[in-house]
Amino acid sequence: MIRFLLKGIIRDRSRSFFPGIIVSTGVFITVVMYCWVQGIFNDMFSVTARFQTGHVKVVTRAYHEEEKRLPNDLALLQSDSLSAALQQQYPQIIWKERIRFAGLLDVPDENGETRVQGPVFGMALNLLTRDAFDRKILDLEMTLTAGHMPDNTGEILITEQFAGRLNIQPGDTVTFMGMTMYGSMVMQNLRISGTVKFGISTMDRSTIIVDIETAREMLDMQNAAGEIVGFFRDFIYRNETAADLAGEFNRNYSHSGDEFAPTMLTLVDQGGLREIMSYTRTMMAVMIVIFMFILSVILWNTGLIGGIRRYREIGIRLAMGEPKDKLYFTMIGEAALIGLFGSAIGTVLGLLVAWYLQRYGVDLTGVMKNVNVLLANKLRAQITPVSYFVGFIPGMFAIILGTALSGLGIYKRSTASLFKEFEE
Amino acid sequence: MKNQIIILAVLSAILCKYSPGQLSAQKILEKTDANIIADNKYFKSKMIIHSRRGSRTIVSQSWVKGTEKSFTEYLAPARERGIKMLRIGDQLWMYSPRTDRTIRIAGHMLRQSIMGSDLSYEDFMEDPNLSKLYNAAIIKEENYLNRPCWVMDLTAAIEDIAYYKRKLWIDRERFLVLKEELFARSGELLKTSEIRKVFKTGGRWYPKHMVFKDAMKKGKGTEIIIEDIRFNEPVDEYRLSRAFLKR
Structure with a gap:
């Protein structure tokens, strides 16, 4: 089945080319942004730990x-x-x-x-x-x-x-x-x-x-x-281990009312880092969801255009007795394959740019002049294990959702009027 | 009848002139300033700083000329002994024998605490002539420490000033500020001062024991006790010069 779908995608390039480009672009941006934010985070944590807070x-x-x-x-x-x-x-x-x-x-x-x-x-x-x-x-x-x-x-x-x-x-x-x-x-x-x-x-x-x-x-x-x-x-820095250490240490002094009793703080307990981390993670998740939504709308629209172009093909397949459900899921399968390839291409391109940003960084000395957080003037991206698959989430989800929405038109086709359409 | 009218008129004029209740807020402030300011002044004082970890006592002696010049020398404890501070107008210098350096205190440093106390260098630099710096209004009359007082609100009349608003409790008979609250432009309380004990010297009432409290700091505040004060004694001009700092 997959081989059959692949043949269709490769031989009819107009089916895969435009959706593939959209998915690749979206995934590329997601991967670069993710690595960039990770890099800034990593840098902020490292610099803050070295100069101010320790782990x-x-x-x-x-x-x-x-x-x-x-x-x-x-x-x-x-x-x-x-x-x-x-x-x-x-x-x-x-x-x-x-x-x-x-x-x-x-x-x-x-x-x-x-x-x-x-x-x-x-x-x-x-x-x-x-x-x-x-x-x-x-x-x-x-x-x-x-x-x-x-x-x-x-x-x-x-x-x-x-x-x-x-x-x-x-x-x-x-x-x-x-x-x-x-x-x-x-x-x-x-x-x-x-x-x-x-x-x-x-x-x-x-x-x-x-x-x-x-x-x-x-x-x-x-x-x-x-x-x-x-x-x-x-x-x-391992947040859970640090939190366990701090918890254990602070329990020893929990009964002391002395304001000069020692207290242990973790890296994220200091300088509002926990809030910054939580805010940035939320923003990152929101950004990915918005990306998925925009891509879905574009791919829905692309699917509708594709549906018009393949109107006759779908009609023939229905007339030949192919069940609507099978046809619908075949199209979703096609979309998943395009999404997979598009995401892979987007991820590879995104990782290449992220690698460049990780190695050479971007010098923002001029911008950082009046910044009051501990952050290096040269910001770098960071490739983490998550970078390799993070782009697949919006890539796959968007194209499947877009195709699922546009493909609903299949169920609106009336089998009885198919031959009449062909005669015209 | 004519004589009676004249007598009544004269009596009214006298009552108006000498009844404190008739004084304007600005006039009260001027009289309060006049009570504190002297042409020349020498005093020896003890500053007890109560911090969160304990208390320290710093002894110093000061020579003051009018409102423009003053010289302070720290006598104890050992770490502070020999440190000298000179103020001429709006400029402040500090000399430390340990480094043999004279350093000008300026900019943000003026807002820092003196010797860890509740007073800042800015407080030390302040012109005591409140009537020139603030517009005053009497808001009520009440007793404070069993003394009849005017409670007055002061609002800055000039722009560049450490405390935009002040609330004063002024002794109606002695023209002495018994309590003070200092506010920022935003209305936030910055500092308070209270007089615990007063004494009469050289024909004027003067604070003997004061407590200053920085509202931003935890702790019990800073006490200042005047041990000795002498008004209008001549002050050697050389003492009020930068050259004297290194002597």
């Missing part, structure tokens, strides 16, 4: 409530023992202490008075050990554009863009002004050892990277840390 993060409850203002006054105390306990309890995760802080970076003139200054965001992590995990996870060696990595306490990295704005370079001394954990004023001279470029607008704007011991000394945070971030060893 899981432990902070105090009070810190979590006011996280936006980077409240180091509400930081974790005895962070080394908590860190060690986490490492022992959850060895599948790599735990690292971090401090994020904000303030003012002031550049002196020759008299030691303010020449230029700007608000600064600081990130403190382990920098001084050559093979430190944090150096690797932020890819610091690769992002270094001038100077060298900090070798001593008091040395910092500054983003190239920020350094350019302040007109400073490696070797210069700047003063950080901010607040200690206990609210005292901090004015601390820091030496720039190198400049970095992350390729992430939000980070490149005004960031300094400081060794955690320098930050502890500067912010009066001995044996304290704002956050302890955790990463799965293979750096693949």
Whole structure:
């Protein structure tokens, strides 16, 4: 039967050509869009995890409530023992202490008075050990554009863009002004050892990277840390595992009323990522449904045109005694075969474009200038196992629905008047 | 009869002039400003900052000249000792002996808290001459801390101002603000201040113990206790210059 249908489709190209092109185009767009959204998601998750949230993060409850203002006054105390306990309890995760802080970076003139200054965001992590995990996870060696990595306490990295704005370079001394954990004023001279470029607008704007011991000394945070971030060893985020870990950890403290008790958060619990993820998934599903609907309407119309063109053929087949149901389902079978081939062609073309976008990406530095989410300036698509079949859903469904609707005309043909039609 | 009319007229004029109830809102504000502002002023104060993790006490001494210049030196605790702050007009500098640097505080930094307190640099910079900055209206009279007060609404008369609206409780006899609520243009409450204790010095009533509270922050607020205050003592001009910061 399939062979018979195939012969019909191949020999009468007008039956398959136009519907095939429509299906291929729709599937192509679906596959490219899907891979593009997946790529942006993956990038957002990866960058956010590396720079801000980890795959899981432990902070105090009070810190979590006011996280936006980077409240180091509400930081974790005895962070080394908590860190060690986490490492022992959850060895599948790599735990690292971090401090994020904000303030003012002031550049002196020759008299030691303010020449230029700007608000600064600081990130403190382990920098001084050559093979430190944090150096690797932020890819610091690769992002270094001038100077060298900090070798001593008091040395910092500054983003190239920020350094350019302040007109400073490696070797210069700047003063950080901010607040200690206990609210005292901090004015601390820091030496720039190198400049970095992350390729992430939000980070490149005004960031300094400081060794955690320098930050502890500067912010009066001995044996304290704002956050302890955790990463799965293979750096693949698994939401269910992370949620289980967080649930188990938080149950241990569920009876404590202490606002400084530690709490564990997963990646999607932070920065509104869960909402963004849910919204984008819903939008993606809505987009596919709308696509299916539009394709169905076009293919319904194509089916009706095809029905007119094949009006005589269908009439002869009915006159020769072919049951209406069989004829109807034969046409749907034909449509399914066209849908299958069209979807396959659309998927292959879509994957080729997605592969190009995955490999080379699209540089949106200009657009990202004022964007405040952690997203790389160069956006890339990502091909996942789902990319190979996602296009078949609208492709197959639309053509079958379109043909099923247009094919209903078969049942309206009156067998009694068929011969009269032929005589005319 | 003619004499009686003259006496009545004179009495009415005197009553009108000296009855506080007859003062306009703007006049009350001017008198309140005059009570606080002095040509020269020296004071030593203690600031107790109650944060969510505990309390800290910061001791400082300040020299103030009119409404334009002031100099503050922090005396305790050890981490803050030696930090100096100079205000000239709308400019503010800070000196830290630890870095031997003088830094100008400007832009968004002005909105940051001073030493983790409920006060910002902007509060510190504020012109105390409220009558020049705000249009006032008396909304009611009521007792506050057993003192008869005017409750007044102030609306900014200029554009560039930290607090668009203020609600004041002004002591009707002492012309002293006993309570204050500060609002943003949107009507959101930003800060409150309350006076717990007052004292009379140099012929004027002055706050002895105040509590400031940033409505955006959790915590019990910041207490300021005036330990010593002297009005109209000469202030060395050199002390109110940038050169003095590094001394």
